[in-house]
Structure formats: structure tokens, C-alpha cells
Amino acid sequence: MNELIRKQKDIRLLQSISAVLEWDQETYMPGKAIDWRSEQLAWLAGQIHQKETVPEIAALLKKLDDYSPADDREEALVRLARREYRIASVFPEEYVVEKTRHLSQSQNAWAKARQADDFNSFRPFLEKNFDYARRDAEYLGYEDHPYNALLDLYEPGMKAAELKSLFDPLGEYLAGLVRRIGEKEQVRSDFLNRSCPVDKQEALGKEILQTIGYDFERGRLDATAHPFTTELGPRDIRVTTRYDEFEFTSNLFSVIHEGGHGLYEMGVDEDLAETFLGQGTSLGIHESQSRLWENLLGRSRAFCDGCLPLFRDTFPDVFGDVDEETLYRGINRVKPSFIRVEADEVTYSLHVILRFNLELALLEGGLEVKDLPEAWKEESKKLLGIVPEKVSQGVLQDVHWSFGLIGYFPTYALGNLYGAQFLRTMKRDIPDLDGLLRQRECAAPLDWLRKNIHSHGSVYPAGELCRRVTGEDLNYRYFIDYLEEKYSRIYGV
Amino acid sequence: MNELIRKQKDIRLLQSISAVLEWDQETYMPGKAIDWRSEQLAWLAGQIHQKETVPEIAALLKKLDDYSPADDREEALVRLARREYRIASVFPEEYVVEKTRHLSQSQNAWAKARQADDFNSFRPFLEKNFDYARRDAEYLGYEDHPYNALLDLYEPGMKAAELKSLFDPLGEYLAGLVRRIGEKEQVRSDFLNRSCPVDKQEALGKEILQTIGYDFERGRLDATAHPFTTELGPRDIRVTTRYDEFEFTSNLFSVIHEGGHGLYEMGVDEDLAETFLGQGTSLGIHESQSRLWENLLGRSRAFCDGCLPLFRDTFPDVFGDVDEETLYRGINRVKPSFIRVEADEVTYSLHVILRFNLELALLEGGLEVKDLPEAWKEESKKLLGIVPEKVSQGVLQDVHWSFGLIGYFPTYALGNLYGAQFLRTMKRDIPDLDGLLRQRECAAPLDWLRKNIHSHGSVYPAGELCRRVTGEDLNYRYFIDYLEEKYSRIYGV
Numbered sequence: 001m002n003e004l005i006r007k008q009k010d011i012r013l014l015q016s017i018s019a020v021l022e023w024d025q026e027t028y029m030p031g032k033a034i035d036w037r038s039e040q041l042a043w044l045a046g047q048i049h050q051k052e053t054v055p056e057i058a059a060l061l062k063k064l065d066d067y068s069p070a071d072d073r074e075e076a077l078v079r080l081a082r083r084e085y086r087i088a089s090v091f092p093e094e095y096v097v098e099k100t101r102h103l104s105q106s107q108n109a110w111a112k113a114r115q116a117d118d119f120n121s122f123r124p125f126l127e128k129n130f131d132y133a134r135r136d137a138e139y140l141g142y143e144d145h146p147y148n149a150l151l152d153l154y155e156p157g158m159k160a161a162e163l164k165s166l167f168d169p170l171g172e173y174l175a176g177l178v179r180r181i182g183e184k185e186q187v188r189s190d191f192l193n194r195s196c197p198v199d200k201q202e203a204l205g206k207e208i209l210q211t212i213g214y215d216f217e218r219g220r221l222d223a224t225a226h227p228f229t230t231e232l233g234p235r236d237i238r239v240t241t242r243y244d245e246f247e248f249t250s251n252l253f254s255v256i257h258e259g260g261h262g263l264y265e266m267g268v269d270e271d272l273a274e275t276f277l278g279q280g281t282s283l284g285i286h287e288s289q290s291r292l293w294e295n296l297l298g299r300s301r302a303f304c305d306g307c308l309p310l311f312r313d314t315f316p317d318v319f320g321d322v323d324e325e326t327l328y329r330g331i332n333r334v335k336p337s338f339i340r341v342e343a344d345e346v347t348y349s350l351h352v353i354l355r356f357n358l359e360l361a362l363l364e365g366g367l368e369v370k371d372l373p374e375a376w377k378e379e380s381k382k383l384l385g386i387v388p389e390k391v392s393q394g395v396l397q398d399v400h401w402s403f404g405l406i407g408y409f410p411t412y413a414l415g416n417l418y419g420a421q422f423l424r425t426m427k428r429d430i431p432d433l434d435g436l437l438r439q440r441e442c443a444a445p446l447d448w449l450r451k452n453i454h455s456h457g458s459v460y461p462a463g464e465l466c467r468r469v470t471g472e473d474l475n476y477r478y479f480i481d482y483l484e485e486k487y488s489r490i491y492g493v
Numbered sequence: 494m495n496e497l498i499r500k501q502k503d504i505r506l507l508q509s510i511s512a513v514l515e516w517d518q519e520t521y522m523p524g525k526a527i528d529w530r531s532e533q534l535a536w537l538a539g540q541i542h543q544k545e546t547v548p549e550i551a552a553l554l555k556k557l558d559d560y561s562p563a564d565d566r567e568e569a570l571v572r573l574a575r576r577e578y579r580i581a582s583v584f585p586e587e588y589v590v591e592k593t594r595h596l597s598q599s600q601n602a603w604a605k606a607r608q609a610d611d612f613n614s615f616r617p618f619l620e621k622n623f624d625y626a627r628r629d630a631e632y633l634g635y636e637d638h639p640y641n642a643l644l645d646l647y648e649p650g651m652k653a654a655e656l657k658s659l660f661d662p663l664g665e666y667l668a669g670l671v672r673r674i675g676e677k678e679q680v681r682s683d684f685l686n687r688s689c690p691v692d693k694q695e696a697l698g699k700e701i702l703q704t705i706g707y708d709f710e711r712g713r714l715d716a717t718a719h720p721f722t723t724e725l726g727p728r729d730i731r732v733t734t735r736y737d738e739f740e741f742t743s744n745l746f747s748v749i750h751e752g753g754h755g756l757y758e759m760g761v762d763e764d765l766a767e768t769f770l771g772q773g774t775s776l777g778i779h780e781s782q783s784r785l786w787e788n789l790l791g792r793s794r795a796f797c798d799g800c801l802p803l804f805r806d807t808f809p810d811v812f813g814d815v816d817e818e819t820l821y822r823g824i825n826r827v828k829p830s831f832i833r834v835e836a837d838e839v840t841y842s843l844h845v846i847l848r849f850n851l852e853l854a855l856l857e858g859g860l861e862v863k864d865l866p867e868a869w870k871e872e873s874k875k876l877l878g879i880v881p882e883k884v885s886q887g888v889l890q891d892v893h894w895s896f897g898l899i900g901y902f903p904t905y906a907l908g909n910l911y912g913a914q915f916l917r918t919m920k921r922d923i924p925d926l927d928g929l930l931r932q933r934e935c936a937a938p939l940d941w942l943r944k945n946i947h948s949h950g951s952v953y954p955a956g957e958l959c960r961r962v963t964g965e966d967l968n969y970r971y972f973i974d975y976l977e978e979k980y981s982r983i984y985g986v
Contacts, residue, residue: 010536017533020514028521029729032710036726040510043503047540217525233529236522 001067001074004060004081009274011051011084018044019232025104027222027240038104045100052088061085073277076459080276087153090139099132103404110402111225117392119373126401127369130362133406137363146363150407154283155414156461163356163410166417166476171353173480175383177346178336180493187329187490194318198243204314205241205255208307212293213446214239214259215266226399227254227341229261229290234273237265248318249331250342253294260293261286263446267454282462283408287415288422289449295345295416296423296482297445302437304328310440329490336384338393345416346483347384352413354379355398359406418466420479422453425470494560494567497553497574500544502767504577507541512725518597519717520733531597538593545581554578566770569952573769576649583632592625596897603895604718610885612866619894620862623855626899630856639856643900647776648907649954656849656903659910659969664846666973668876670839671829673986680822680983687811691736697807698734698748701800705786706939707732707752708759719892720747720834722754722783727766730758741811742824743835746787753786754779756939760947775955776901780908781915782942788838788909789916789975790938795930797821803933822983829877831886838909839976843876845906848891852899911959913972915946918963 018041025037061082069075106125113122137146140153147160206221224240231237239258244250264280272278280286297303304327311327312319319327334344340351357379361367367375376395377387388394400408427433430444437445452469466474487493511534518530554575562568599618606615630639633646640653699714717733724730732751737743757773765771773779790796798817805812812820827837833844850872854860860868869888870880881887893901920926923937930938945962959967980986 013529013532013536016529017510017514017537020517020533021510024513024517028713028715029725030709030711030713030731033726033729036506036509036728039506040513040726043506044510216523218523220521220523222521232522233526233533235529236526238523 001064001077004057004064004077005275007051007054007057007060008077008081008276011048012274012276012278014044014048014051016231016233016236018048019230023230023232023238025107026224026226026228034105034108038101041104042097042101046093046097049088049091049093049096052084053093057081057085058089072459073272076277077275080458083156084276087140090141091136095135095139099404102128102132103402106404107399107402110396110399114225114392114396117390117396119391119396122396122402123369126372129401129404130369130406132404134363145360147360147407150363151410154405154408155411156282157463158284158410158414160360167349167353167356167410167413170349170413170476170480171383174346174350175385177483177487177493178334178350178385181334181346181487181491184491184493186335187333188326189330189333191318191322191326192248192330193246194248194315195245196248196315196318198245200314201243201245201248201251204310205251207310208252209239209255209259209262211440212256212259212263212442214262218266219262221255227258229258229265231265231279234268234270234278237262247342248315253298253331254341256298257290257294260290263293263449264289264454267446267450268457269455272457272459277457277459279458281456281458281460281465283411284414284418285453285462285465287412288418289415289453291412291415292419292423292449296419297437297442299328299331299345300434300437301325301328302434303440304331305438306440332486332490334487334491336386338380338386338388339397346487349413349416350383352409354383355409356413359409363406414474417474417476417479418462420482421466421470421472421475422449423482424478425452494557494570497550497557497570498768500547500550500553501570501574501769504541504544505767505769505771507537507544509724509726509729511537511541512723516723516725516731518600519719519721520715527598527601531594534597535590535594539586539590542581542584542586542589545577546586550574550578565952566765569770570768573951577769580633580646583634584629588628588632592897595621595625596895599897600892600895603889603892607718607885607889610883610889612884612889615889615895616862619865622894622897623862623899625897627856638853640853640900643856644903647898647901648904649775650956651777651903651907653853660842660846660849660903660906663842663906663969663973664876667839667843667976668878670976670980670986671827671843671878674827674839674980674984677984677986679828680826681819682823682826684811684815684819685741685823686739687741687808688738689741689808689811691738693807694736694738694741694744697803698744700803701745702732702748702752702755704933705749705752705756705935707755711759712755714748720751722751722758724758724772727761727763727771730755740835741808746791746824747834749791750783750787753783756786756942757782757947760939760943761950762948765950765952770950770952772951774949774951774953774958776904777907777911778946778955778958780905781911782908782946784905784908785912785916785942789912790930790935792821792824792838793927793930794818794821795927796933797824798931799933825979825983827980827984829879831873831879831881832890839980840877842906842909845902847872847876848902849906852902856899907967910967910969910972911955913975914959914963914965914968915942916975917971918945 021037021040021044029037064078069078106129109122109125113119133150134146137149140149142149145160151158151160209221210216218235219237219239222238222240223242225242227241229237229239239255239262241251241254241258264286268278305324308319308324308327332344334346336347337343340348343351358367358372358375361375362369373391373395380394381387426445426448429448433445453465456465460468463473514530514533514537522530557571562571599622602615602618606612626643627639630642633642635642638653644651644653702714703709711728712730712732715731715733716736718735720734722730722732732748732755734744734747734751757779761771797820801812801817801820825837827839829840830836833841836844851860851865851868854868855862866884866888873887874880919938919941922941926938946958949958953961956966
């Protein structure tokens, strides 16, 4: 067992070296350094693959066949070791190295293409990325649909069919709610587009991160084109945000969102930190943490009450004529828009369902990459009722596909569902949650999350964790109940 | 030959991964991440050591015993391959890994100790670092003095005895010049301590870097406790600086100095970039480049004339009552002070000689680390005529010993000597150098340096390069002539 733990630490160490290089590539690396960086990452990918697939691991696992784990942690340690060994072993090292080199270049090509609003320069990369995805699925093996093989990498055990059975009724409900809201009187949000100088936004972002409990001795905040959270070591969990002088909420909710991811990683029990258990258990659960902070707590009326004085101190000209209810309504305005990461709580999951539908079609072969911009417009029209003219506001908006992350988007919508279900239990356990948020006091909800979710790392799979915390399986009704209550109050629907 | 080139690229790739991690550690890493970072660097050091010492290299080199190199480059490629293989092979891998882990911790301990002005917390690390230095020398082997083994790592072929024969008369001359200047009327420099907001200093630093030809598409500028230059890849050469609102020259000459190092690395012929030849040939030559830009050009009257309008634009309140001659005299003020990196051109080499004397005594065993703060004071009194009260202004001021860089300091003084000798030839080849600098036109001197020095990378050893560029061996008289001419004009000595 100790030998297995040591091997996991070695792999985590190498992965964290890659994470440093990737973080640097996104934040500070000079443009012309990309080729060499791709070589560095490709070499590391090969090393990681070697460490993941050394025959000693197979031998260790074989020895553990008859071993009775002492507790949940030991059981999980061996389970994850088996899973990661199985996944890594199906890929030839050459393939992993080539793919990594290509994806680093692809990411760079995407960033330029998005800036230039030019799909064609990125198209050959994207075609190759979907080829890789199909080959990944073949290597991994699957039942029913190649998508299941990819999905399992991010949300272990989840199936495309199960997602469809969640997303079809959810999409229908959400599209209906958007229409109902559209017929009502709209809320005021002009003040959110007033000038907020970036340096003050940065200071405010740091203050908010500290408010929710993010530890700057074990992390930091930087600016990137696409906000993200990354673990460079067990005590080095960094978040990024983006700034727009005339879009106050862009930075605000990015820091709370990424802060939520960061708190999850920071809250994992130190004893687990150096093993495979030392990370969030699935991307869906991870996203439940970010979206719980961003939306369920961060966009609550109570937290608005708590934050408005801070906003007024920082930007007196912007929030001077704004009261708590106006702020609350403004930041919860529902309006179909092009950019997923800036979408409101109602339309957000529709953006995810759009990508899920396109990914399925691309993998099945019914859709080709060259036709993607048009297909995007059609899906957008159908789900959101609007059509982006620019590819930078459509198919090029997200970084994921450029990194080869296919099968990843659905976890965002799962996060909304898990989050709403967790919130319901949290509210039962912390009856005065609103009173605390009104004081910008976040210790109690953070402690609750640490105890019930964060500290366990990957010990419990997502479904089991959900049952342990809430007493039942994932149920999308809690998310719908939450939206109904919130938006009937705001819009009178 | 191609196989040897491929092996060198592999090693350079791994070294550059370490460089990314080290750069991050100095610039942005959160404090509590240090333990994991040390593990990452230690693992990489082991990997690099393995790559440097694989038996295939010995076999390749053996095959090349009878090979006649086609040109200087091939000759150098094999020569450096032999040298690096010999150096790497003497150390057991375990030793390299342990030392790297320790040094990363030591660097961290130094930074804290310096901040707290507390020698004792750093003492055990420093003792271990000098132990490592002695063990390094034993592993490497040496004639005459263990110091020669260390010195050779940074300035190949240089000997302690040769340094003494340079430094003894140089030290005597410099101490005499300091005394002569001290007796004359002092120059005005009050304006250099006026308030210059850091954000404007940063913009000015970037402008100056661009002026001298630094390419921001292949590099960047950040702030660190101790300015440095590092290569994270052939097209990723980063520099750092430090800011003090009331010390205008601290940032200004840091950026020019580090920019000089950066230009050297950026100017290496692309064909050499991925081999051992793709770096500066010795630290003495490297320092000649940084100090040539910082002092010989950067502190010249002509460049003052060129820069004053820029300074006035950036800080009208600071430079409104300052004319060119006042600026020139102010930035060339000679006054013994505690901090090496802020020393003027006359006292600077005395700081280096101080460290060289102490390093020799520590290696010989005549001095113990516990007595170092006192010994520092004595040497400082003897050479500079002043005694620092705080260890942060004395023995703790430099980062080098915390990184185990012992035998490194002399290369700084060598850089002054090489630089003055190069300048004399450059002036012969560019008769209107002053006229160009007066326009802030730096293309001609940069082209001259690229052609004569930078492009060759490590093809020629320092001594040979000096002969090729200037037609003669290193001669410290050029530095003395330079100082005499400059300071007789400023101080009338």
C-alpha cells in the first residue's frame, strides 16, 4: 500500500510540473516561446505516461487483489489506482506525446483565431482534435456510444444516455422559463456597464476571494483570456480571472467561480494531498462547488446585501444610486446571450446542452467540423433563440475543444444540479445562512463544504458523495425548484 | 554528431523546465508552495543528471575520438559535450537530487532571513552549502586549490591564482581611486531619490528595454527581490528588476543590466539554440554584456543626453531642474556603500574582491560560517572603508550563496574587465557611437555585439573570444584607463 502511495505521489509530482508550465503558458509566457513549450509539455506527458504504466503498478495491484481495505480511503486508493492504470495503459506512449505536442500548438492557434475571429485558421487543429477524440474512444473502449468513453474521463460512470434523459427535460424547462421571463417587465442592469477601472476591480476581486476563504499563502490570482483554476502543488492552487472595464460582473463572478474551485482543492484533507485522492472527485462535483459559490450563494439577495457596501466603497460613482434590491435584480437579469461564461443561471445550462448536442453529432459523424459554425448557429437559434454573427462569439468562444477536452462540457450543467441539491441540505444544517451572508460571513458555509465534500477529495465517487451528503441520488428537480422560487420573485413568472 | 546534438537538446529541454519552475519560484509562487516546489526541482535534477550521464554519451564521444571536426562549431560541440559529461559523471545521482532539494529550501530560508535581518536562521543552511561546495570540489578534482574546481564551473579554465594576480593590483588601484575621489568636491544626486511612482518606473523600464533592442515577443519583465535573467527556452529569455519609489536608478540600471544579459541570449545564432552552444560562453563574458550596457554605454554622457527627455516626460517633477551634465554626474557618483548591486563602477569590483577573499578563506577552512558576519565587516572596512551594521546589508544581501553558487562572484569583476576591452574595439569600429547614443539609437552597438560576440554562443572559450574580438588577451589596463578618463573628467582626480 505504501508503495502504491509513493507511486501516486511521483505521478502527481510530474503532473504538477506540467501544471506549472501550462499555467505559465496561459498567464505570462511570451508569444514566440510556444514551440519550445510544446516540446517541454510533450516530454513531460511521455514521462507521466511511463510512470502511470510501469509494470510494477500492475504487479502491485495484482498483489492487492485479495487485500481487504481498512477503510473507505484505502478502498478508494486502490480503486483509483486501478482506474488510472487501466486508462493510461490503453494508450501507446508515442500517441500521448504526439497528442500533447499537438494540443499545446492547438491551444495557441485557437487563441489567435479567436482574437482574429477566424474559424478557418483553427479548423485543421479542431479536425485533428476530434480525430484524436475518436481515437481516444477506440483505445479506451466503450459500450453503446464512443461519447461514453470520453465522458467517463471527466465524470466517472456517467453515460450519454443518462445525460440525455436529464438534459432533454431540463432544456425544455429552461427554454420555457426563458420565454416566460421574456414576456415580463425587464430588470435594470445599466449600472453594471459603467466604467470600473481594472486596478480597482483587481483589488476588489482579491478582497472577495479572501471573504469566501481563499488562502493567498497557498494560491494567487492572475489575469488570463479564459479564467481557470489549477493545482501546481498541494499548497499551490491558483485561480485566474479576466477584466473588462465596462463589465463589472465579468471579473466579480469569475473570481467567485474560480475561487469555489480553489476552495475545493484547498480543502482536501492534507493526508490525501499527495495521492490520487487529493483532488476533486469528478468535474461535475467540482463545478457544483464553483457554481454554488458563484450563483447559489454569490448571486443571493443576502450576499448582495453584504457586498453592496464594499462595491460602493470601491466604486462610489457606479453604485451610488443602486440599492440592494436593484443590485440583486441586476446581477440576476435573465437574457439569452452568446457567451457561455457570462450567461445567467437560467440560460447557462442551455449553452452546455448546445455543446453536448454538437459533440455527439461530431463524434457520430453526422456533423463535420467544417460545418460547425453553421450548426452552432442553428442550435443557438433553437435553444437560446439568438444567432451569433461572429465565430468568436460562437464556436471559438471556449478554450476546451482547443485543448482536446471533448465530453467535458456536460459536467458544467451537472454542477448546477449537484449544487442546488447540496444547497438545500446546507440550508437545513445552517438555518441562519442568509443572516451570515448578509454580514459577508462565509466561514460557516465553507466549513460545511469542507466537512461534507472538500475534505474527502476523491474518496467517494460523485453519485455516492451526493447520497452521503443529501441522502438521495442526483435529482434535477432541486435545481428547477430553486430557479422557480428565485425567478418568480424577481420576474413574477 | 546528429545523435550528440539530439542528446544535447534533450538535456537543454529538461534544464529549461527547471528554469520555468525556478523563475516561477522567484516571481509568483505562493509562500507555502515551497516544499512541493523543492520536490519538483529535485526530481528534475535527477532526470537531468541521468540524461547527462547515460552510457550512450560516453560511447558517442569515444566514437568521435578520431573524428576531424568540419568547423569551429563542430569542434566546440564535441568539446562541450566532453566537458559536461565529465562534470556530470563525477556526481552520484543521489547527491545531485539531495543537493537540489536542499538548495531550493536554502534559497527560501535566505529570503526570509534577509527580510528579518537574521543571520542565525540562515546559518545552518549556509554551513551546509559550503559543505556541499567542498564536496563538489572533491568530486570534481582540482590542482592547487579546491576553489579552482568551482571557478571552472562558471569561468572555464580560470584559476584562483590568476584571479589573485588580477584582483590584487586592481583592488589596490580601486581603493586608491575611491580615496582620491573622496577628497574632491562631491557631485549632486539628490534628485535620484525623489518620488518616482512604481507603475511609471515599470513603463519606463519597458521603454528602455525596447530601446536597447530587447524583444518582448521572446521575453518579459517582472519584479523580484533580486533581479536576474533566465532562459526558459530558446525564444523565452526573461528578465526581472526591482522597484524602489525613492531610488530611481535601482530599477533603471537593473533593467539595462539584465537586458544586456538577455540580449546576449537572444542574439545566439538560431542554429546553435538547442545545443550546449546555445548559451553565453562563460559568466565573465555574460557579465561583460550586462555591464557594458549598464555602465559603459548606459552611464555614458551620450546616453544621458539621449535619455533625459524620456525621463523628463515620465517624471516632470523629478527631472525638471536637472540638465544633462547634472544627470550624468549624478548617476556616476562614487561613494562606498553596502549593497553590491547598487554600487558605482569604481567600488563595484571591490565588493566582488571582498566576496572572493571570504570564499577562499571559507573553503580553505581558515574562516568558519559562524564568524562570517564579523569577517564581512572587517573586509568591508579594509576594502570599502565602511562597516555595515545589519546582516541584510552585509553577508545576507546576495542570493548566490543561498543557491550554492560559490566561485561565481569573481565573474562579475571579470565582466568589467572584458567589457572595457570590448568597448575599446567597438568604438574603433563605430566611430560615431556617441552620436547614436545621443539619439537613443542602439541598433549599431547591438549589431556589433551580435556579430562579434552573441551569435557565437559558446563556440569560443572566453579567452579565445577576447582575442578574436580585441586582438589580445584579457588586460585589466583597459578598465583602469576607462575609469581614469571618466572620473578625471567628473571629479578632477
